[in-house]
Amino acid sequence: MIEGIVLRVAKSAILSRFDSSYSFDKKALEDEYPFLKESGASFVTLKHNGKLRGCIGSIIAHRTLLEDIINNAISSAFKDPRFKALSKEELTNLNLEVSILTPPxxxxxxxxxxxxxxxxxxxxxxxxxxxxxxxxxxxxxxxxxxxxxxxxxxxxxxxxxxxxxxxxxxxxxxxxxxxxxxxxxxxxxx
Structure with a gap:
């Protein structure tokens, strides 16, 4: 269950930049999945056709896990300084990975x-x-x-x-x- 919701949050955060119908109610999501309210650190990695396309994350937990995944997904797709912003055409053949970190x-x-x-x-x-x-x-x-x-x-x-x-x-x-x-x-x- 944790795997599915974590991936869905990251994907929806990215897709919401192309189509507002992918936006979601954060409070309802946290109520349904309480672990998302806890402080957490994550990395979101995108690969297009097997090649790195974006990777942004947090080493230290400094906000809720939900906020961290959302912000890192958007940053990985649109703000990684090594790449131009993700285009809608790149959504095919795109691989999504969310890593949840233990405290260092x-x-x-x-x-x-x-x-x-x-x-x-x-x-x-x-x-x-x-x-x-x-x-x-x-x-x-x-x-x-x-x-x-x-x-x-x-x-x-x-x-x-x-x-x-x-x-x-x-x-x-x-x-x-x-x-x-x-x-x-x-x-x-x-």
Missing amino acids: EILEYEDYEDLLKKVTPLKDGLILNYGSYQGTFLPQVWDELKTQELFLEHLSYKAGANPSIYAYHPTIYRYRVEAIEENFDEVLSL
Whole structure:
């Protein structure tokens, strides 16, 4: 049940930008699905013909899960600075993924070698934080970067640094996600 409503909310938020009939009553939705009222963090990822088309999210919960999914779905489709706004024609062959994040926890480690041992491939999402450098990778990134070394190397680049940053013992947070994915055409509207 959680999977279906989460996908339907994200899809309806995107479709409402093309057709106002996809708008919905947020209060009624929260009354029917109380977990949507709780504070939550999510990422919404769009892929068109298998290629990344938008990905925006929240690392830390700072609003209700419903508001977070709605805002991140709209931002992923229309405000991701790497892409132009989604067009109606792109709705075909579009894949929608909503990831619900657990609260991040500090990952204690002694040094880089210890960090490598404590990172769990395919499960851990990581946040690197050191001064003005910050970046995150969802656990789904393990599909492309299959070793701890590659994952951490590319995470440092995403944060705007390079792998030598690990010599300075940056703060690393770990989180997990529940990723819910479906072809956009198959997600039922509200």
